Amino acid sequence: MLEPKLYSKYNDLQRADNLFVLDKFLRLIKWNDHEAVLDVGIGDGSFSMTEVVSRLPKNFRKFVGCDVSESMVNFAKNTYKNPAVDFVQLDIATENIPRELEGEFHHIFSFYALHWVTKQRQAFANMYKMLKPGGDMLLTFIVRSPVYDIYRAMVQNNKWQPYMKNEVTKNVYAEYKEPEKVLEKLLRDTGFICHVCRLEKRTFVYRNMEVFKNSCIAINPVIPRLPSEEVPSYINDFIQQARNLKFVVSTDNVNNNEESVVSRHEILIVFASKPLEKK
Numbered sequence: 001m002l003e004p005k006l007y008s009k010y011n012d013l014q015r016a017d018n019l020f021v022l023d024k025f026l027r028l029i030k031w032n033d034h035e036a037v038l039d040v041g042i043g044d045g046s047f048s049m050t051e052v053v054s055r056l057p058k059n060f061r062k063f064v065g066c067d068v069s070e071s072m073v074n075f076a077k078n079t080y081k082n083p084a085v086d087f088v089q090l091d092i093a094t095e096n097i098p099r100e101l102e103g104e105f106h107h108i109f110s111f112y113a114l115h116w117v118t119k120q121r122q123a124f125a126n127m128y129k130m131l132k133p134g135g136d137m138l139l140t141f142i143v144r145s146p147v148y149d150i151y152r153a154m155v156q157n158n159k160w161q162p163y164m165k166n167e168v169t170k171n172v173y174a175e176y177k178e179p180e181k182v183l184e185k186l187l188r189d190t191g192f193i194c195h196v197c198r199l200e201k202r203t204f205v206y207r208n209m210e211v212f213k214n215s216c217i218a219i220n221p222v223i224p225r226l227p228s229e230e231v232p233s234y235i236n237d238f239i240q241q242a243r244n245l246k247f248v249v250s251t252d253n254v255n256n257n258e259e260s261v262v263s264r265h266e267i268l269i270v271f272a273s274k275p276l277e278k279k
């Protein structure tokens with residue numbers, strides 16, 4: 001189980017990058033009346049509801065937020081009530097996309113979610129299937145980040161290794177010098193027309209260690225797999241690794257001696273469309 005309530009408070013890094021993407025690329029989307037929109041990996045729903053739904057044309061037909069995590073979907077359902085908005089539990093890389101979602105959407109968004117998905121080819125094939133011909137998608141997700149380096153250090157510890165899977169230690173694109181080219185090829189192979197596929201360097205400073213810690217706990221897929229008595233020790237090791245890897249900056253004369261954490265990371269940004277004529 002992820003921690004939707006905590007994530008709703010500690011999502012500043014994701015929010016800053018997502019807003020950067022919306023500010024720069026939302027204008028590329030051509031809207032018509034009564035359209036259906038899908039948002040993949042909505043998490044707690046806060047970003048989608050406050051920043052995405054508010055930017056849609058007033059007469060959109062429906063907005064569906066999906067997430068693989070039951071706790072995230074339940075939190076979003078209980079927190080946001082809007083008759084034109086629906087939240088569903090869905091693994092975007094499933095081999096069985098529900099029939100009723102095929103060819104259903106004019107636009108797909110996905111913010112800070114697709115780097116969790118190891119079956120990228122299946123995920124893009126599903127998004128292609130769910131779009132209407134002529135539909136488009138605006139996506140952003142992380143490719144390289146200090147947090148991956150922390151997970152890679154943690155997996156060296158025999159105590160944590162049995163609880164860790166590839167999704168946190170290995171980003172599908174990080175090994176490539178030009179990940180945007182690899183992603184663009186995958187999108188074209190899937191059938192998409194790729195208008196934007198770019199890599200963007202981003203910097204974010206967590207206000208203090210507490211904020212960094214809570215941000216990492218909120219969406220840490222390893223914590224739910226741990227015996228509960230081991231969780232505090234895991235969190236301490238995680239923070240210690242951030243210090244060892246020099247992501248923690250001591251700011252002696254600023255911030256009342258608090259440590260702050262700097263993330264220099266890279267995101268991929270995609271704007272692509274499904275051709276009008278089916279290939």
Ligand SMILES: C[S@@+](CC[C@H](N)C(=O)[O-])C[C@H]1O[C@@H](n2cnc3c(N)ncnc32)[C@H](O)[C@@H]1O
Nearest residue numbers: 041042043047067068069091092111112113116
């Ligand atoms: C960091 S949260 C991002 C939430 C929100 N989009 C935002 O930007 O604040 C990533 C979300 O992706 C979801 N996710 C991971 N793998 C997924 C999959 N295969 N299908 C759908 N959602 C997935 C996780 O459950 C998590 O809630």
